[in-house]
Amino acid sequence: MASPLITLRENTIWENKHGTVSITPRSLCDVWNTWVGPGVSNGPIWRPGLAGLRALVAQAEAQNQRIRGLGGAWSLSPAAATHGIMVNTKPLNYIELGFRDASLDTAFSGNPDALCFAQCGASVLELYQYLEVRGYTLPTSGASNGQTIAGAVSTGTHGSAHSIGSMQDYILGLHMVIDGGRHCWIERASKPVVSPSFCQAIGAELLRDDALFNAAVVSFGSFGLMHAVLFEAEPLFLLEKSLVRMDYARVQAALGTLDVEALDLSGGRELPFHFEVVVNPYRVSRGQRGAYVRYMYKRPYRPTQASAGGSTWVQGDDVMTMLGTVTGWTPHLVPVLLEPILSAQLAPVQGVAGTPGFQFGAADLRGYVMSSEIGVALADAPNAIDAVIDVANRFHWSGFPAIRYVKGSDATLAFTNFSPTACTIELPSAGSPRTLEAFHRVWDELRARGIRFTMHWGQMMRENREWIEYGHGARVEEWLAARQSLLGATGQRAFGSDWLTACGLG
Ligand SMILES: Cc1cc2nc3c(=O)[nH]c(=O)nc-3n(C[C@H](O)[C@H](O)[C@H](O)COP(=O)(O)OP(=O)(O)OC[C@H]3O[C@@H](n4cnc5c(N)ncnc54)[C@H](O)[C@@H]3O)c2cc1C
Structure with a gap:
């Protein structure tokens, strides 16, 4: 039976790009869009990567370990760090543009040809290059291009597009791997995009909930492993x-x-x-x-x-x-x-x-x-x-x-x-x-x-709850309630970190 390719480094010191954070996780795993072993199926390119994320979450929970997605390691805060399992998602960089009508909710009023499914590890550079040759672009990004799409969205990366917002503001759907290795598709109830048959085809549970979506989209690794995002690209x-x-x-x-x-x-x-x-x-x-x-x-x-x-x-x-x-x-x-x-x-x-x-x-x-x-x-x-x-x-x-x-x-x-x-x-x-x-x-x-x-x-x-509440007020409780509604106690622990605890959020 085929299994997803995951390569492991144990007891290796990990540092973020600017050297402001250094930690020795129990394991640093690279997840790949590759099957190993006999019985390889012909499914979508991204399927082994998703299977790898699901297997790692199940393993983390079984071992009572914490687990966190890692993107480009550009964050200067310890948002991506854990002593448990750090999952390098950069090899998961599959991108696809254009959705068939059957995959879309009838209420979707945008341009199906511009809908972009991007796996978590696709970098901003890869997205710009992929989209440009097809006549599209990202609606906005940060000042430079080394972040992954999931990493960028998870912390609220922005440029200076006063009419558009930050990168999370054009995301329409989130494909998340959550506790137990389950996976779900989260989108706004007020802005449905994909059809139930799309979710059935990929095996994901469909969750339509504005409060959940708004909390999960900027959740710095704490709502699960983000496998992919969906957004509408802008004509170039x-x-x-x-x-x-x-x-x-x-x-x-x-x-x-x-x-x-x-x-x-x-x-x-x-x-x-x-x-x-x-x-x-x-x-x-x-x-x-x-x-x-x-x-x-x-x-x-x-x-x-x-x-x-x-x-x-x-x-x-x-x-x-x-x-x-x-x-x-x-x-x-x-x-x-x-x-x-x-x-x-x-x-x-x-x-x-x-x-x-x-x-x-x-x-x-x-x-x-x-x-x-x-x-x-x-x-x-x-x-x-x-x-x-x-x-x-x-x-x-x-x-x-x-x-x-x-x-x-x-x-x-x-x-x-x-x-x-x-x-x-x-x-x-x-x-x-x-x-x-x-x-x-x-x-x-x-x-x-x-x-x-x-x-x-x-x-x-x-990193202090009182200071975070000073800025965000009652939104902190809303975010915590949304996290509790998605994850059981085991998942909340698994997707926590010392940093999240210091922030008073986990
Ligand atoms: C040179 C430089 C320039 C920058 N410019 C800007 C800028 O112009 N504007 C701006 O707003 N910020 C900027 N930043 C900050 C940067 O955009 C953010 O820190 C961004 O989150 C980094 O993305 P990343 O892919 O490196 O993610 P990481 O730093 O690796 O991770 C960020 C967060 O995302 C989570 N995460 C990553 N992948 C996943 C996944 N698949 N599933 C779940 N969680 C995941 C991590 O756990 C972590 O909490 C800059 C940083 C640098 C170093």
Whole structure:
């Protein structure tokens, strides 16, 4: 009888990409879309991978072990870590575009040809490449492309698509492996997509429930192993990117309103599809041109070389990665170097067009980098940014605020769940104890000012129920209730972790 191929490494030290988390899991398993042994069936390509995930969950429960899905290991928080079984899902990267009518619920009103079934380990780069050659693209992504789709969605990865939201906001269905190795298809009751016959064909239990879907979609590995997601891809378009530098005072008002009229952007008063501001907190006076405004307009597609996979890391494309380069040789000098680094890396650009897969391309991960990111309501953005600048000027550290905007998320614990628009403030910094201290000072300052804020689950955060509740309020209980409704006690334990316990969520 054929069994799914799973390769094991035992007692191996695992580290995340930026070296902020290190752990020795009991086993680190790679799961493959491959059968081994006699009697191989001819089913779908993804079937062995699903069988592998199911077998691992059953094994974890039998051994009273914890189990967690691992994507690209890009999270700076320990969200993906466990001392039990860590499941490397990257080999599970099957992607399929287009659904037959028989697989769809009659209420589905979208474009069946654009429906994309992506296995959990498909990376953002793989998705961009796959979709682009078929005339489609992702509706939005983060600034770069190394995450897996399941990993990205699970922590609420976002870019600055204020009209769309974060990556979880375009997900329509979740195929989850839960306790006992059972598998289910979760979608919203208010937005059914697949037909019961589709679920029967893949052997999954169909669960239609808005509260469950909204909780599960951003659940950082705690609702089971995500085998696949379903989303509607967007017809391919171009993004025309510009970057201009100006005084902080000039951009300040727009940070809380998104009224860009006074900024003299190339499109005038039109709010660009992507609007992002990096601030040098040590150069906020008049004449110091401490604000770097990067913006992108959506344009109709025309053939271009600037497509997914064609971009390597280029200057200014990912503010988080650049400090890692410097920290290798001069960590203590970074605050002094910030101005020349920022001005070199965020050099002016005028109207460079490329596909989204090109604009949000590769990031070269180097050095010991730390990052934290908070979400606030749009109206609170100026006060929150002022808090960060204030802390930096009282306690110099190598970080700086990178500010982006997304439509508020419906996901219960998304850190962007501010309606109608969330402002995200990322603090990419060189890794050091001083940076950690600075993050704590920023969180304390925000709270002292009475600003409600949330923390990105995939970035460094204060792991503490009281602080999480400060940001999310009653949503924490809603999320816990949804988790209990899906998983029995055994499953809740299996899909828990020390980190989840520290957060007061498991
Ligand atoms: C260079 C760099 C740039 C970044 N840029 C951005 C950005 O622009 N915007 C932004 O919002 N964030 C950004 N981040 C953060 C990053 O997007 C998130 O941390 C994201 O979750 C990482 O995805 P991953 O595939 O690496 O998942 P991992 O870090 O491996 O895992 C993340 C979470 O997902 C869970 N998970 C993964 N796969 C599964 C699965 N199959 N089933 C169940 N759970 C699973 C893990 O258990 C974990 O809880 C960046 C990080 C780096 C290092």
